[in-house]
Amino acid sequence: MRLSYTALSDFKTCPLKFKLAQIDKIKTPRSKDAIFGTLLHDCLQLAFDPRRALPATEEEILNYFKNKWDREVYQGNEAEESMAFSSGVAILKDFFARNNPAEAKIVDLEKSFTIPVALGQQEHQITGKIDRIDKLPDDSFEIIDYKTTKKMPSQQLVDNNLQLTVYHLGLVQLWPKIEEENRPVKVSLYFLKHDEKLSTQKTRDDLKEARLRLKEELAAIEKYQAQNNWQPTPNALCDWCGFKHLCPMFRHQFSPVPLPDSDKIKDVIGQFFQLKEEAKKLKIKEVEFKQLIDRFLEANSLERVFGEEGFITRRKIPFYSFDPAKIKDVMEPLGRFLEVIKIDSAKLKKAASTLPAPARQAIAEAKKLERESKTFQLTKKKS
Numbered sequence: 001m002r003l004s005y006t007a008l009s010d011f012k013t014c015p016l017k018f019k020l021a022q023i024d025k026i027k028t029p030r031s032k033d034a035i036f037g038t039l040l041h042d043c044l045q046l047a048f049d050p051r052r053a054l055p056a057t058e059e060e061i062l063n064y065f066k067n068k069w070d071r072e073v074y075q076g077n078e079a080e081e082s083m084a085f086s087s088g089v090a091i092l093k094d095f096f097a098r099n100n101p102a103e104a105k106i107v108d109l110e111k112s113f114t115i116p117v118a119l120g121q122q123e124h125q126i127t128g129k130i131d132r133i134d135k136l137p138d139d140s141f142e143i144i145d146y147k148t149t150k151k152m153p154s155q156q157l158v159d160n161n162l163q164l165t166v167y168h169l170g171l172v173q174l175w176p177k178i179e180e181e182n183r184p185v186k187v188s189l190y191f192l193k194h195d196e197k198l199s200t201q202k203t204r205d206d207l208k209e210a211r212l213r214l215k216e217e218l219a220a221i222e223k224y225q226a227q228n229n230w231q232p233t234p235n236a237l238c239d240w241c242g243f244k245h246l247c248p249m250f251r252h253q254f255s256p257v258p259l260p261d262s263d264k265i266k267d268v269i270g271q272f273f274q275l276k277e278e279a280k281k282l283k284i285k286e287v288e289f290k291q292l293i294d295r296f297l298e299a300n301s302l303e304r305v306f307g308e309e310g311f312i313t314r315r316k317i318p319f320y321s322f323d324p325a326k327i328k329d330v331m332e333p334l335g336r337f338l339e340v341i342k343i344d345s346a347k348l349k350k351a352a353s354t355l356p357a358p359a360r361q362a363i364a365e366a367k368k369l370e371r372e373s374k375t376f377q378l379t380k381k382k383s
């Protein structure tokens, strides 16, 4: 497999999206945000182009931006187009106010890399492109990736960002001496909309861990491929997904012709929402009644109350917990500890994310599908 890091992260977000893009090779139109981001990347590439005899001026870059601006992308939505254009100009002005291209020592721009990853007999490749590589005054390197997203992550997320470690791996793949000599490499995300740069530094152990993580993720893809079971996984990025019309999570919304029994189902959906609403109200009422009766029983030292329709008895049911270490001490020597423990999948998942790759791998291998239940989650349309 030859995959870009973006494809790998698509797989993690939604396996179906990965399958449609990487295996079925279905092309989707580029979003407005992606086109906007590419133009800003192009502007900054031009600004820092090391082949230039003279450094680029702000005016020159702004003119480039204006000339390349494509109004058609916004399909007649003038307000949106004008806002995006002004935002692009503001971003470039802010950027130039804080960065002087003449001062940067550029090693390369838009540098492609390939990281080989061996998995059993298979040789895979992870590819990527680094926006900018600088040489810093202390002889170390800085990798800069420009971002045009609105949200800025916490420093903790940047420190744990696998993409940045992959860029570092890409750099040492291009120039192995950097790793051999253990030279410091700063990896930065430059959030253009906020004019803020968040940086982190990776250790040799981080690189080792990232290599294992890549193997782990490629192994997961191989497993999905073998089972040919690509589940759609709704997520915060669905709104920008170009495969909505093909995705079982959204296809109904995009169906060009009404599906059989559509009207009946529409009616059922309406009634289902109503039913849930009534059930919610009844639940609230039930809690109120229980509280009233409980107070009455407490006040009159009773455990049972009588009405016309019958009586209600209060029962106190104790719930106990056991010290797991002590139970283990008793049960393990008898060889019966496994009988009484139940693994909490949610807690295990959380703990696994902090474990080293071999442990995560062993946990992943221990996982088996026990049963599949179907739930119906109701999401009310925003009014």
Ligand code: SF4
Residues within 6 Å of the ligand: 014, 016, 017, 232, 233, 234, 235, 237, 238, 241, 242, 243, 244, 247, 248, 249, 250
């Ligand atoms: S719309 Fe969401 S769930 Fe469907 S394929 Fe795209 S990312 Fe996955």
